[in-house]
Amino acid sequence: MREFSVPENIKILKNEPLSRHSSIKTGGPAAAAAFPKTIQALIHLVRLANERGVRYLVSGNATNLLFDDRGFDGLVIFTGGLRGVTWSAGGVTADCGVSLTALARDAAAHGLSGLEFAYGIPGTVGGAVYMNAGAYGSEIADILLSSDYLRGDDVLTRGYCAHEFTYRSSIYRKTGDIVIRAVFTLFPGDPAEIRARAKTYMNARREKQPLEYPNAGSIFKRPPGAYAGALIEEAGLKGLRQGGAEVSEKHAGFIVNRGGATTEDVLRLMETVREAVFKKTGILLEPEVIRVPY
Numbered sequence: 001m002r003e004f005s006v007p008e009n010i011k012i013l014k015n016e017p018l019s020r021h022s023s024i025k026t027g028g029p030a031a032a033a034a035f036p037k038t039i040q041a042l043i044h045l046v047r048l049a050n051e052r053g054v055r056y057l058v059s060g061n062a063t064n065l066l067f068d069d070r071g072f073d074g075l076v077i078f079t080g081g082l083r084g085v086t087w088s089a090g091g092v093t094a095d096c097g098v099s100l101t102a103l104a105r106d107a108a109a110h111g112l113s114g115l116e117f118a119y120g121i122p123g124t125v126g127g128a129v130y131m132n133a134g135a136y137g138s139e140i141a142d143i144l145l146s147s148d149y150l151r152g153d154d155v156l157t158r159g160y161c162a163h164e165f166t167y168r169s170s171i172y173r174k175t176g177d178i179v180i181r182a183v184f185t186l187f188p189g190d191p192a193e194i195r196a197r198a199k200t201y202m203n204a205r206r207e208k209q210p211l212e213y214p215n216a217g218s219i220f221k222r223p224p225g226a227y228a229g230a231l232i233e234e235a236g237l238k239g240l241r242q243g244g245a246e247v248s249e250k251h252a253g254f255i256v257n258r259g260g261a262t263t264e265d266v267l268r269l270m271e272t273v274r275e276a277v278f279k280k281t282g283i284l285l286e287p288e289v290i291r292v293p294y
């Protein structure tokens with residue numbers, strides 16, 4: 001990566017192991033990792049990277065990413081320090097680095113309903129808009145009003161219809177623009193009832209998901225008319241291991257890091273699972289996790 005200096009108030013770490021930041025705890029070092037604390041700093045970093053021809057990737061909490069074992073030959077910008085939130089009677093505007101789970105919890109405290117499904121999704125607002133994150137029959141597309149995004153030096157606004165939301169996807173997957181903040185429409189409700197609904201979802205997660213081991217959430221997308229986890233379980237693959245990676249015994253839709261797993265282990269295990277499920281059912285599972293090349 002070409003050298004470039006940044007203002008002292010932006011934290012930059014060189015040769016930063018990405019396994020420290022990814023939820024599945026795999027991935028080699030990034031040539032540089034930046035942790036902006038303001039939107040201005042984020043815009044500044046992106047401008048510098050563009051000017052110097054430095055390759056960059058924006059990540060929220062890296063809960064849906066598989067970083068290469070060699071790392072990332074460029075700059076990874078982690079948005080977790082961008083946490084501005086403004087509440088109104090009909091919703092909330094949240095910066096891209098805001099934790100979805102924290103936002104869902106605070107929405108309940110504000111007596112606003114609509115984000116309950118997101119309580120327990122460990123990503124950020126930016127990652128959730130990009131992925132159209134969803135659970136328990138709801139998704140970001142149900143509540144998003146608009147988002148502000150960075151293209152070049154300009155911060156532009158995209159209305160709901162222009163997001164082209166589909167299952168676990170949005171226009172951002174095509175354009176690569178950076179989500180700066182998002183506006184969500186929420187509905188007034190009783191705080192205790194909202195909290196209770198959110199808790200029910202969280203309890204279901206704790207009961208069904210292997211949260212005791214590092215993982216990247218559902219490894220495969222839900223195929224039409226079926227559940228990836230059920231197909232994998234029916235193929236007898238629970239507990240299958242490759243190096244330190246294992247098809248979770250608790251929920252076959254998850255691959256967990258049982259200790260010392262590499263991204264290569266995870267990818268190989270995914271391939272074995274795909275082949276086995278395809279042979280048995282004719283269904284080809286499509287990865288939900290995003291692989292980040294070196």
Ligand SMILES: Cc1cc2nc3c(=O)[nH]c(=O)nc-3n(C[C@H](O)[C@H](O)[C@H](O)COP(=O)(O)OP(=O)(O)OC[C@H]3O[C@@H](n4cnc5c(N)ncnc54)[C@H](O)[C@@H]3O)c2cc1C
Nearest residue numbers: 059060061062063064123124126127128133134135179217
């Ligand atoms: C235990 C567990 C449970 C999970 N449960 C669910 C679930 O129920 N439903 C669900 O949908 N997902 C779930 N996930 C997956 C993941 O949390 C979501 O996809 C989440 O939206 C990703 O957010 P993130 O901030 O971690 O994004 P990252 O993993 O950091 O990034 C994901 C993608 O978004 C892009 N991105 C991130 N921020 C921005 C930005 N500001 N602008 C533009 N692009 C950006 C990245 O470049 C990358 O391509 C789960 C994961 C785990 C580990």
